[in-house]
Amino acid sequence: MKKNFGAYLVFVICAIVFTPGAFNAQQNKPWEKIPVPRLHAFNPHQPQRIELKNGIVIFLQEDHELPFVSGSVTIPGGARDEDPAKAGLVGLYGQAWRTSGAKLNGDALDDLLEAKAAHIETGGDVDSTAVSWDSLKGDSDQVLSLALDLLFHPNFSAEKLELAQQQAATGIVRRNDDEAEIAGRESAKLVYGPNSPYTRQPELATIGAVTVDDLKAWHDQTIGGKLIVSISGDFDPAAMEAKLRAAFEPLPAVKITPSRHDDFAGPKPGVFFIDKEDVNQSNVEIVGLGTDRRNPDVPALAVMNEILGGSFASRLFQKIRTEKGLAYAVGGGYGYAWDHPGEFRVMVLTKSASTVEATNAALAEIDGLTNRPFTDEELARAKDNILNSFLFRYDTREKVLAERVRLEFYGYPADYLETYRAALEKVTVPDLNAVAKKYIHPGKLAILVVGNGPEIKPSLEELKLGPAQKVDVTIPMPKQAAEQKQ
């Protein structure tokens, strides 16, 4: 029930725009007279990287502040790689896996861990699965050995798969209850296509088709990939290295996962609509295809995002929230993912009656990227915002470790953050105007509105972008499930 002011800035970094005229008047700026001393010297503590002969990589990050040890093993391969007829498999795998140790069954494992205030979790993501754990230092050997048991000797049970299927089914039948969930999901489908590996959704039929053998096959197929092991906390590095070598060195040479070659056509332009009768606010999503981080234009795009929708004083926030009072939640930017195109996404949540006005205001800001040239002031502000808060990306040893694991996983150089920062510093106004021209194509965007049809007046036709095409979000009910539901 806590209310967050500005909690819905979408790309939370920061960017500020002075409105024209701000400098016309003589403003005494007392804050500029406050000294800003040199920042205390800081060398983020890098983890030790150990590459085994078989290609498995281990990171050890010591941190002796508190008596805990945590770790994880990341395995390449995730939901995007699963059989479309069994969509949801990786999610089910992630849930059922943790209860399938050979040494202890799931319930006994829970009893043991909870008594020690320790945790072992497994999970499945779009491109990877992982087992992770944490415990007090004194229990860390035992918890590590239980986690490794899950990794090397899983014993999937029908009972725990069924439990995971029930939970997944609950999520599926509830997925149209929350307007924001519908908007996020359906707009991504507009961008990538409904059957894309990035957006296909689990259905009752596809999760029902998953068997214990499927989970085993998935595990066997992925466990030979390039594992990344990371440990942080209060441990002795030599002893930990020895333990991990003993566990991982006997494994065969890793099989490098071939990279994917997916087609990304981007959305069909136009207006799309989903009616929801129990709401009084529209979720408007304006979406298109983004890029990936290897693109050398990403630093300039990041600065552009700052100016468009990154913070309290971004163009979107200033215009739609502060000046017009049309929304609490507004933001967006041109997205970039690590190894595939992200999404361009601008979202605004506004009362039904102002749907058209707010959509037009957001579209005007998107157009403005190409027809309202960026100013030196905007550039300076965006850079200040990004660069002065940059150290929050590595201000804890845990963050440094997580970043290194990420870079290793996606095959980026270990000094990526430094080179990225240096590239941000070099971004110029002509760079901004150039990337806006290159990547922002309002005519290629799709507009999705989820809202209360009869309340939306003026209607979406007033956008003058063609008829609003209805999106069917009916949840397919397999015969058996439908009967059970009655």
Added chain:
Amino acid sequence: MQSTRFPWIWKGVWALMLAALMLTGAHAQDLKSFEQRITTKVLPNGLTLIICERPEAPVFSYSTFVDAGDVNDPSGESGLAHMFEHLAFKGTSEIGTTDYSAEKIALEKVEAANNAYEAEYLKAVGRDEKKLAELKQKFIDAQTEAHKYVIPNQFTDVAERNGAEGLNAETGLDETKYFWSMPENRLELWAWLESGRLADVAPREFYKERDVVNEERRMSVDSNPIGRLVEQFVATAYVAHNYGRSHIGWPSEVQQITATEAMEFHKKYYVGSNIVIAVVGDVKASEALPVLERYFSKIPAGPKPEEMTTVEPKQFAEKTVAIREQTQPFYIEGYHRPDYHSPDDAVFDAIQDILSNGRVSRLYRSLVRDQQIAAEAAGFSPFPGEKYPSLFAFYAVPLPGHTPAQMRDAIHKEIEKLKTADVSDEELAMFKTRTRADLLRGLANNQGLANDLAEYQTRYGDWRELFLQLDKVDKVSKADIRRVTNEIFVSSNRTEAWIETEPAAAGKTAQQGGGAQ
């Protein structure tokens, strides 16, 4: 108050204080040093500053904790504390304006225009629609005039350009919190910004911001099935105390809150004695305190606002709320419980932990694992606030094909077990171990630690209570759990609320719709 931080630490501090136990090993030394790293100072205006030195990286986090929230909103003005919180991002007489003396006059005209409009609008008899339209236009014109002096978002602009991270605020029923993190070399700049907005906030752009807050309500309550259910649930559970009011505010009341009312709220509640500020990070108390003292001394002194007199009367009738709509079923129930000063506060924590914490919890094992009727089930407390007598609530999310009534019956069965049989030694030990470990885990986070220090200082008058709480946790017995369960979890003290799914009307499905004709 649910305290779940700092277990071993507490052990350490307690042992040192009593000089009864000798803790050995490196961590015990760290724990000892932890208390030595905290400096507390009460300024002449009554404001309390807490500095905790944690030089892990050249950054700091702060938390400003104002002991006033929406529970303090006057009658007819629900949502006022939250509206003021939004105003506190709009700048001061020194920032966010091109000419404050001229802006001030223009803002006074906005208030006069709003008052004239509201007076006509609220006329029960003889409201003149033409005059109303004119007055509305005058009100809009006055805002346009005042806006000429505004530099929008300059306050947040300066903070963000100087590296502010996680800049935000939260208005609870009990308190209002402001917070962010920054590079350590901006400490003085932060002190200027924060002390300025606490002492000298300007009532600018208020009415546009009111529209923003109305959108916030639509998002979090009106257009969200669980938001709607919870608002009705709490409103039904309470008959007298302000905890029963809409947290974000009833729409008609929010729509009529004025800048003048927000400034009155500020004058009454934003006084030194009602504010605690905690700073955690790469900060040296010896150097920082004199600087902070200089800035934060400008916050007005004033009497600690009087506590409210309303006490929720004892419930004697079981109450229910049923929402029938085309969303999936959900169940929630609550029982009145005492406030955090109750000697049984930790007993409630124990009940919550044993029923709800993780996959070994009774509700998970019963409703989720064994009966397979729910996707989730848990109890939580205190709710919706903690400063005043609140609720111990339970909720469950039914699996497809299962009903709220099944959730209710299954929860009641677990509650009955607690009443009639002792919890096991293992369950009680697990609660105590996990509480300790969770508290300790929280120590490694500047922002979390700043929030906790400020909160405990406010609620108990001493941040050390953060650690001393563990003593109460250790003393919880099986008999306490049975006694409290039998006292509190009775039907006459209960409010139940649920959503049941109403089938779509014939010929119309939830996905079909009028759309944008």
